[in-house]
Amino acid sequence: MGFTSLATWILTIFFxxxxxxxxxxxxxxxxxxxxxxxxxxxxxNEWHAKYIDRKESERLDSPVDGHDSSxxxxxxxxxxxxxxxxAKWQPDSADLASSPSFGLTLxxxxxxxxxxxxxxxxxxxxxxxxxxxxxAIFDGATExxxxxxxxxxxxxxxxxxxxxxxxxxxxxxxNHSPGTRTGTRTGTxxxxxxxxxxxxxxxxxxxRGSFAxxxxxxxxxxxxVGTVVGDSCIFLVNGTHIIDxxxxxxxxxxxxxxxxxxxxxxxxENTCIAARVGTWNIPLSDNTCSTVVLATDAVAAxxxxxxxxxxMSRMEQVLTITTPAEWEELVKYERSTRAMHVDDSxxxxxxxxxxxxxxxxxx
Amino acid sequence: xxxxxxxxxxxxxxxxxVDQSASMTEGMHSGVTKAQFxxxxxxxxxxxxxxxxxxxxxxxxxxxxxxxxxxxxGVHNALTGALAQExxxxxxxxxxxxxxxEERARKIDDGAGGLVEQSVKFPVWLxxxxxxxxSMQAAIGExxxxxxxxxxxxxxxxxxxxLHISDGVTTDGDPEHNASILRSLSTxxxxxxxxxxxxxxxxxxxxxxxxxxSQLPDAHSKSMFRMSSTFPDHIRAYAHDAHGETLAVDARxxxxxxxxxxxxxxxxxxxxxxxxx
Numbered sequence: 001m002g003f004t005s006l007a008t009w010i011l012t013i014f015f016x017x018x019x020x021x022x023x024x025x026x027x028x029x030x031x032x033x034x035x036x037x038x039x040x041x042x043x044x045n046e047w048h049a050k051y052i053d054r055k056e057s058e059r060l061d062s063p064v065d066g067h068d069s070s071x072x073x074x075x076x077x078x079x080x081x082x083x084x085x086x087a088k089w090q091p092d093s094a095d096l097a098s099s100p101s102f103g104l105t106l107x108x109x110x111x112x113x114x115x116x117x118x119x120x121x122x123x124x125x126x127x128x129x130x131x132x133x134x135x136a137i138f139d140g141a142t143e144x145x146x147x148x149x150x151x152x153x154x155x156x157x158x159x160x161x162x163x164x165x166x167x168x169x170x171x172x173x174x175n176h177s178p179g180t181r182t183g184t185r186t187g188t189x190x191x192x193x194x195x196x197x198x199x200x201x202x203x204x205x206x207x208r209g210s211f212a213x214x215x216x217x218x219x220x221x222x223x224x225v226g227t228v229v230g231d232s233c234i235f236l237v238n239g240t241h242i243i244d245x246x247x248x249x250x251x252x253x254x255x256x257x258x259x260x261x262x263x264x265x266x267x268x269e270n271t272c273i274a275a276r277v278g279t280w281n282i283p284l285s286d287n288t289c290s291t292v293v294l295a296t297d298a299v300a301a302x303x304x305x306x307x308x309x310x311x312m313s314r315m316e317q318v319l320t321i322t323t324p325a326e327w328e329e330l331v332k333y334e335r336s337t338r339a340m341h342v343d344d345s346x347x348x349x350x351x352x353x354x355x356x357x358x359x360x361x362x363x
Numbered sequence: 364x365x366x367x368x369x370x371x372x373x374x375x376x377x378x379x380x381v382d383q384s385a386s387m388t389e390g391m392h393s394g395v396t397k398a399q400f401x402x403x404x405x406x407x408x409x410x411x412x413x414x415x416x417x418x419x420x421x422x423x424x425x426x427x428x429x430x431x432x433x434x435x436x437g438v439h440n441a442l443t444g445a446l447a448q449e450x451x452x453x454x455x456x457x458x459x460x461x462x463x464x465e466e467r468a469r470k471i472d473d474g475a476g477g478l479v480e481q482s483v484k485f486p487v488w489l490x491x492x493x494x495x496x497x498s499m500q501a502a503i504g505e506x507x508x509x510x511x512x513x514x515x516x517x518x519x520x521x522x523x524x525x526l527h528i529s530d531g532v533t534t535d536g537d538p539e540h541n542a543s544i545l546r547s548l549s550t551x552x553x554x555x556x557x558x559x560x561x562x563x564x565x566x567x568x569x570x571x572x573x574x575x576x577s578q579l580p581d582a583h584s585k586s587m588f589r590m591s592s593t594f595p596d597h598i599r600a601y602a603h604d605a606h607g608e609t610l611a612v613d614a615r616x617x618x619x620x621x622x623x624x625x626x627x628x629x630x631x632x633x634x635x636x637x638x639x640x
Contacts, residue, residue, distance in 0.1 A: 114368075114370065115370055115371065115372065117372070118371075143415055145417065145418060145419060146418065146419045147418075149419070200464050200484035200486055201410075201413050201414055201417045201422060201458055201486075202417060203484065204410070204414045204417070204483075204484075205414045205417035205418070208414060255600065255604050338366065341368060342368040342370065343368070
């Protein structure tokens with residue numbers, strides 16, 4: 001074999017190896033893309049990994065207004081209307097021309113407190129604005145100073161003006177916190193507007209602040225937009241089948257230290273509890289999805305069990321609940337088997353409809 | 364196991380087992396005595412536990428707390444006043460019964476790129492103390508006695524967490540057998556967790572979460588290694604999520620010659636038994 005022939009063989013072998021490597025990499029990349037975007041064409045996980053600043057609360061935009069039924073064990077805000085808002089995301093214009101508009105209607109809401117002996121300990125809150133087809137669920141973190149009040153405030157201000165709800169909630173939180181004196185920086189306060197007449201533990205706990213997660217969804221022409229901070233979750237459901245969920249897709253992803261909306265700027269800046277805002281753009285066609293579900297973490301983790309059959313069975317159970325007593329019974333049972341964590345357990349079930357025109361009427 | 368949620372109906376318990384022997388009066392590299400260092404860390408830890416339980420409407424009893432000292436007075440309840448009646452006290456009672464509340468200064472950001480000094484309230488339950496021998500064997504035995512009673516009365520609770528702080532030089536015999544008994548005491552949710560902090564004035568490399576005895580320099584620290592629990596999965600997850608610490612499955616709940624910052628981190632990991640509800 002001459003030198004030329006040997007070189008030809010080497011080049012041929014090199015080319016074959018290169019081609020095989022290229023093919024393998026192509027298959028891996030394609031599989032990753034399918035896993036990321038799914039066969040349903042759902043584009044997700046567009047995380048903005050940054051700290052939330054109070055001035056950047058417009059990142060959490062969604063609109064509406066309504067009323068606060070503050071005497072309820074759980075905060076539910078409904079009704080109202082408001083002029084159009086500008087969505088920050090729109091489907092591609094080519095898709096938009098042929099895509100339907102969608103609307104959300106409230107099918108049911110169920111909530112059970114972490115301790116049935118203390119119903120007022122329920123620190124979850126909800127907001128639903130039917131005229132603008134948007135809804136949000138809030139989970140006040142138990143290990144914070146005024147979680148129930150903070151979650152309710154967020155729900156209330158989100159319903160009034162989602163473009164500035166966080167700033168509004170912070171202002172009202174400061175104004176109505178026992179012992180706080182917003183704006184005063186006298187020689188006797190702590191430097192954070194908190195009265196030194198309070199006990200040392202109240203001062204320290206108030207300075208540490210309160211925390212809450214949010215999962216919000218709104219219908220737009222061509223699909224849905226989801227917004228999440230923390231481990232409250234959004235589910236897309238067709239029948240009883242969970243098509244997809246956000247921000248987590250399995251119970252194993254829930255962590256001990258979720259992101260949260262905090263009342264303390266110092267906390268955001270100095271501790272690990274910094275919030276990332278996740279947005280989920282969901283282009284939809286007719287019949288892709290029949291139901292949207294929002295759930296706080298205990299219920300979300302329970303629904304996202306790794307076993308597909310159990311997952312479907314649990315969603316079917318949830319969708320067939322008709323009374324608060326049935327929900328409490330289900331939650332008690334699942335807690336007793338340790339399938340569901342003992343925590344406030346709240347779920348909001350929304351029907352997804354196509355809308356005929358701009359009047360807001362659903363078909 | 365180790366998954367019980369903490370609530371007012373199913374609280375968990377912490378026992379702080381504190382060496383108050385004469386050797387604790389020796390100085391550390393930081394310039395303070397071991398006893399002062401331990402007292403500061405313990406007071407700060409109690410303060411942090413109380414803050415975690417404080418809500419607008421008061422302090423919720425998610426925890427029962429005991430502080431056992433051992434030294435010249437033998438094995439005793441290291442808390443005083445109303446807290447001296449029983450070893451275990453609900454956290455709200457601990458909150459209401461400080462020795463005193465000191466004003467201490469800390470520096471905070473002034474919002475303009477500088478630092479300003481701010482006065483903060485620092486509650487004190489325990490003063491530095493150090494005399495007599497190191498009756499570690501007896502102390503762990505007494506600890507096991509009260510943990511056994513608590514565990515029997517709280518079968519559905521997350522098990523007791525014991526944080527033991529010592530310079531490791533025992534004078535009343537080998538404590539490892541009693542430590543083994545202590546770790547075996549359980550609720551329905553798992554066995555007692557024993558965390559050991561070895562403080563030393565020696566010029567040795569700090570060690571945290573060792574996996575092998577060979578990582579430790581002397582017989583005292585090796586003994587504390589053998590007495591230490593391994594970490595439940597969720598605590599390893601918390602250490603990673605909150606502190607960026609990757610703990611091996613066989614890592615021991617032990618720290619040696621840690622500075623205050625690392626020690627507070629260690630105790631924070633140790634005092635996160637499960638989700639507080």
